[in-house]
Amino acid sequence: MSNLPSVPTTSAPPRRNRPPLAAAVVQNLAMAIVTKEYPSGTALPPAGTLCEMFEVSRTVIREATTALAEKGLVSTRQGWGTVVLDQSHWNLLDPLILDGLFRRHDRLRFLDNLIQIRINLECPMASSAADRLTEEDTARLTEHLESMAGLLDDAEAYAAADIAFHNIIHQISQDAFGRAIVANIQSKALNSAQYSGNPKRADLDATHAAHIRIHEAILAGDAEAAAAAMRNHITQSWSRRRPRGE
Amino acid sequence: MSNLPSVPTTSAPPRRNRPPLAAAVVQNLAMAIVTKEYPSGTALPPAGTLCEMFEVSRTVIREATTALAEKGLVSTRQGWGTVVLDQSHWNLLDPLILDGLFRRHDRLRFLDNLIQIRINLECPMASSAADRLTEEDTARLTEHLESMAGLLDDAEAYAAADIAFHNIIHQISQDAFGRAIVANIQSKALNSAQYSGNPKRADLDATHAAHIRIHEAILAGDAEAAAAAMRNHITQSWSRRRPRGE
DNA sequence: GGTGGTAACTTATCATACAACTTATCGGTC
DNA sequence: GACCGATAAGTTGTATGATAAGTTACCACC
Numbered sequence: 001m002s003n004l005p006s007v008p009t010t011s012a013p014p015r016r017n018r019p020p021l022a023a024a025v026v027q028n029l030a031m032a033i034v035t036k037e038y039p040s041g042t043a044l045p046p047a048g049t050l051c052e053m054f055e056v057s058r059t060v061i062r063e064a065t066t067a068l069a070e071k072g073l074v075s076t077r078q079g080w081g082t083v084v085l086d087q088s089h090w091n092l093l094d095p096l097i098l099d100g101l102f103r104r105h106d107r108l109r110f111l112d113n114l115i116q117i118r119i120n121l122e123c124p125m126a127s128s129a130a131d132r133l134t135e136e137d138t139a140r141l142t143e144h145l146e147s148m149a150g151l152l153d154d155a156e157a158y159a160a161a162d163i164a165f166h167n168i169i170h171q172i173s174q175d176a177f178g179r180a181i182v183a184n185i186q187s188k189a190l191n192s193a194q195y196s197g198n199p200k201r202a203d204l205d206a207t208h209a210a211h212i213r214i215h216e217a218i219l220a221g222d223a224e225a226a227a228a229a230m231r232n233h234i235t236q237s238w239s240r241r242r243p244r245g246e
Numbered sequence: 247m248s249n250l251p252s253v254p255t256t257s258a259p260p261r262r263n264r265p266p267l268a269a270a271v272v273q274n275l276a277m278a279i280v281t282k283e284y285p286s287g288t289a290l291p292p293a294g295t296l297c298e299m300f301e302v303s304r305t306v307i308r309e310a311t312t313a314l315a316e317k318g319l320v321s322t323r324q325g326w327g328t329v330v331l332d333q334s335h336w337n338l339l340d341p342l343i344l345d346g347l348f349r350r351h352d353r354l355r356f357l358d359n360l361i362q363i364r365i366n367l368e369c370p371m372a373s374s375a376a377d378r379l380t381e382e383d384t385a386r387l388t389e390h391l392e393s394m395a396g397l398l399d400d401a402e403a404y405a406a407a408d409i410a411f412h413n414i415i416h417q418i419s420q421d422a423f424g425r426a427i428v429a430n431i432q433s434k435a436l437n438s439a440q441y442s443g444n445p446k447r448a449d450l451d452a453t454h455a456a457h458i459r460i461h462e463a464i465l466a467g468d469a470e471a472a473a474a475a476m477r478n479h480i481t482q483s484w485s486r487r488r489p490r491g492e
Numbered sequence: 493g494g495t496g497g498t499a500a501c502t503t504a505t506c507a508t509a510c511a512a513c514t515t516a517t518c519g520g521t522c
Numbered sequence: 523g524a525c526c527g528a529t530a531a532g533t534t535g536t537a538t539g540a541t542a543a544g545t546t547a548c549c550a551c552c
Binding site: 070071090109114117121177180 | 268305308309312313316317333334336337338339355356359360362363366367370421422423424425426427429
């Protein structure tokens with residue numbers, strides 16, 4: 001098998017010259033499990049077989065299965081094997097698992113679900129930001145918003161700035177858990193064309209207008225308006241780029 | 247160090263089902279990192295030193311560091327070491343990390359934050375459950391609620407049934423991600439006395455009454471009332487058991 | 493003073509061996 | 523035939539030693 005490349009996903013700082021071999025194995029097996037290639041309840045091939053499949057040593061295989069267990073995908077029992085767990089055990093926010101879910105035929109169910117989670121978490125965060133705003137926060141948020149106006153011709157750059165805009169609001173809200181959850185969703189889902197779509201200039205203009213409205217509400221200290229503006233923004237932005245007819 | 251589980255001391259049966267050694271190492275190191283014993287940016291002791299500290303082989307240490315990296319606590323770089331990452335990289339929903347956060351001096355900040363997350367996610371789930379309720383769901387939810395009435399004398403049993411009650415609602419709502427997040431919080435935080443407190447009979451009576459109100463709203467198909475009842479329940483239940491004066 | 497090479501330390505990977513656990517099978521016993 | 527214990531085979535868990543590869547710091551050299 002030995003599908004090497006990709007080292008994907010993690011934009012993590014430590015850039016290695018050689019990607020760890022275990023990463024490829026984990027990616028491959030995680031994808032196979034999430035897409036039901038290995039049904040829950042069944043056992044993965046034994047370590048020795050996996051060694052041959054991926055042409056690596058048992059050290060690497062053990063590392064991979066440890067990572068899979070950490071993601072809640074499998075559970076190993078000495079003398080029994082490495083059994084695939086039910087979806088209810090999966091760490092759904094894990095980047096690799098998210099990526100796998102986006103490739104399933106029922107991906108739209110998960111995408112809609114993620115948007116709902118974002119609404120549930122980000123609207124209260126916008127409210128909280130409106131309540132807790134300091135002068136320093138005001139300057140930072142305003143400055144960033146104004147810099148975004150210059151990126152309306154570059155969809156990719158605007159998307160990155162978009163995430164940063166939301167992230168600033170999350171920081172102001174001081175909601176560490178909500179921020180961690182949404183950041184996970186955003187940073188990893190962005191790579192998926194299913195999630196981020198292919199925005200046109202008109203889409204970016206509409207998005208930017210929505211950002212301005214959120215900014216206004218937060219600066220006015222109007223918690224309710226901030227939540228409403230955020231809800232509108234997320235809902236309408238998703239309705240513009242949601243894949244149709246699946 | 248070597249904080250191994252207690253050994254039965256008897257010579258004959260060499261304790262069956264011995265827990266993996268790596269688990270103890272992971273627990274120990276994760277706790278040390280979360281409680282800032284190892285500050286972010288610094289490197290963990292090298293593998294050889296850790297072997298001596300925990301009296302295990304490099305195999306186990308390697309597995310432990312893999313698990314820690316999977317939790318977002320550390321990042322290993324060949325030739326450099328295993329460096330502790332900033333809190334923004336941590337997987338805050340991980341059971342071990344949650345447990346560590348609950349032992350910090352600023353634990354109350356995280357506990358309040360978790361309650362807020364639960365409110366943000368569970369209220370819409372209650373609404374959704376009220377909208378999607380089927381006859382089968384009705385029977386299951388009602389049956390479970392009635393069985394809980396008999397557990398009001400056993401705080402521990404009622405707490406378990408409490409979680410199950412919420413879980414049934416989550417299932418009905420069909421919000422897979424919200425369910426996964428809240429389930430993580432609940433199942434792991436329950437062990438913490440800081441989170442679950444020490445409920446008295448009067449507390450359980452009040453909680454049960456709130457459960458009945460939620461049940462009524464959902465069965466009536468009143469989404470708005472269900473969300474309101476859920477919000478009331480979570481808020482007041484927390485205000486009853488929240489640690490004071492920290 | 494700058495430069496390049498080298499030594500020392502680190503993680504990454506491999507190979508091998510053995511221990512511990514689980515299951516199935518094959519006996520023998522009643 | 524039903525029950526029960528020993529055994530064998532397969533699996534993960536752990537230990538050990540060796541080698542490869544990446545990083546840093548130091549030191550001789552120009």
